[in-house]
Amino acid sequence: MSTSTAQENRRAPRFNPRVFAVAVVASLVLGALLGWIAKTTGASWLVTVLDTIGSVFTSLLTFTVLPLIFTAIVVGINSLRSVGGGRTAARLGGKTALWFAATSLVAVLIGIALAALFQPGRGLVIEPDPAKLSAIGEKTHGSWLDLVNGLVPQNLVSAFAEGETLQVVFVALLIGAASYSLGDKAEPFVNFNRSAFEVIQRVLGWIIRLAPIGTLGLIGNAVATYGNEFFTPLLKLIAAVYVACALVLFVVYPLLLRFVAGVSPVRFFAKTWTVLQFAFVSRSSSATLPLSRQAAENLGVDRSYANFAVPLATTTKMDGCAAIYPAIGSMFIANLFGIHLGPAQYLTIIAVAVFGAIATAGVTGWFTMLTLTVGALGFPPEVVATGIAIAYAVDPILDMMRTATNVAGQIVVPTVVARTEGLLDDEVLAAPSAPPLLDDSSEARLARA
Template sequence: MRTEIAPAVEVRTPFYQSLSIQVTVAILLGVALGRFAPQTAIAMKPLGDGFIKLIAMVITVVIFCTVVTGIAGMQDMKKVGRVGGKALLYFEIVSTLALFIGLVAGNLVHPGRGLNVNPATLDVKAVAEYAGAAKAQNTTQFLLHIIPNTMVDAFARGDILQVVFISVLLGIALAMMRGRAEPLIRLLEVLTGAIFTIVNLFMRLAPIGAFGAMAFTVGRYGVTSLGPLLKLIVTFYLTCAFFVFIILGAVSWLAGFNILRFLRYIKEEILLVLGTSSSESALPSLMEKLENLGCSKALVGLVVPTGYTFNTDGSSLYITMAALFVAQATNTHLTFAQQLSLFAVAILTSKGASGVQGAGFVALVGTLIVVPAIPVAGMALILGIDRFLSTFRALVNMIGNGVGTIVVASWENEIEGSVLTHALATRENRTIDRQIMDQQIAEGEERERI
């Protein structure tokens, strides 16, 4: 006799068990500690660093397992190239638009006007270490960098783009082997489940990591340090908001979903990035949520990690705006031709520094090295507040990659606008107990066998 499987149970957890509530409270406590006990707050830095290291430890394995199993399970190998091509096209268009918007905002607001800083009086040594990491590279060097020295080296260095390259190759190889590869594919699927279980365990520590990172930031730099450069910070924050709600909002509307509902859906990831100033801290859980919306595992595995290199919208906004700020603050007049040159150089440098600590700042230094009209020493002006700017850089990068993944999935007809809207509407304010749901399915299957 056939036994019906019980429907999935939706469990509304108490508000104090909500990750978003916990992270919000942790951020507020971190700000308070940094404001009233700065020395103690600075000592909290290892909490934030430790949490980010925990997530970074598993990122490459998450990407590897997701991409390999996703591609290996594809019936149409042409789809891999098609998805990659569409993603790169989208990334280039949107990130270039972000560079342009940053340039326009800098010209309209003039955030550096009136500072009248003499570059000779600035501490060049403070920027020297970033200049070393920002060595100018041409397109050929950038493409060759995608190929790792060895397969192990890519994982040891944590280079996301190199790991994606290896994963795509292995995924295609397993797909071509068909039945012979089934045991290895099943093993990788089990490993994927285990890794995501580890990630979920780590996410329980997110409030502690957010508290430590925010406490250190406020305690080390203090809100008073924002005063002289407040105009730049406010301009950048407002430009980021314009880009997310207007530009990405329009892109989302064209793809058939509402940007506000999507932001509510990833509210935990948004708070995590705000607390840690790192977009990578939210990468594993973002990938999982995008799969839950209906995007295929292979597409998510290809688009999201690649976007962390090629679709850095927040960093693109920052590079052109901050470059103009330095020029204006040091009374360096830029002609229209020089600004076009700055824009053209930034298209490459915004990609070239990915994977480097403080990538946005490094990319900006690399841009100014190639455009000698703007004094690189002027970057010392921004160094002290870069932590506050990097928070919104990382946030826009993460949101932009989430939107981009859904757009590419809609181009591939994996998800349909009305279905996506319903999924966002039903998941934005409640948590589905996936363990109970999986247990019910397993019990139902067992009763079927009996």
């Protein structure tokens, strides 16, 4: 069995994220060039080809949206069952989750403020379907009573069949809570949803590998339709995300470290800078986990707590991907489609950022959180998929800063909680920085500490 698996792994083509990122950027440039050629020469056939490529890619993304939302919420709620046991673990887990939520609140507010300042997507209105756009307008301008009435579907099938994203979110929360309360009795159902989520993630992974082709079609068709005006919204999106992440990374976290944990921000960055650089380049919080955990220990965090908090933070504490970007991304999509967001919608964005990451512990990522956010706003799947597909053209650029911000927060919060619980060793904190490498010698040093 293991031999055949190894042979299959050898035969399977390897996925290189760096090559993929270059391919996406190259397709962005090529798509823009083809779109410009189509616009200047009036080649309608080229516009049709580009539109078809972009539409097919968007449709592939669309059919994964609702199943992804449902299974992610159900699995995420039930994954909370595995967080520690006993009073001490419960207290540490609760305090950690509280700080996760507090810093996510600050991050999402900064994201909303920067999106309001830069207005990414403003000035370019895309209309995929006037009827659906009209339906969105009714939802966003409706009263709270209309919102409540629209939450409950007549039946489960209609919520999925009619693309009522907000209803799917409501049903998923209800079923997730019910299955959590049933405990072991609901384990088969939870396992089924966990398997379904993995299947959807695998299918989505295959679709995402087509992103260079989809980007070429979407950007090409956009340039052919709207001209050079299409690049300004994307540049504003990049600027808003980078400035918002920089404020959290270099202002919010240092203030938290200084005034709550009593840790010098200079010492913090001295001991984590290599880790943050690796996160920026690798664009993966999971790949950075061993370095993040060791960095927390180098800052004096008790090892047993670091072994609990940092892995939990890696799958839950993502201020870049789960707070800042969903806020800016949802406002970017709203601006693209000419959708007005009122106070109720902004409160929804905040609520999803604060509670969504905790509710989807273990399955949180930028795609899931952005999908959950715009789904909670009531955007139909077609608008969600189109907006996300357009933003995906510059995602490799965005993801570097998002991931660095994620990883910093995943180290900051355990450090703050460790200080408040008397689990921070000041001698280790004051010691010279150890190289954040998990080789045999460093493991031995950690074992002796």
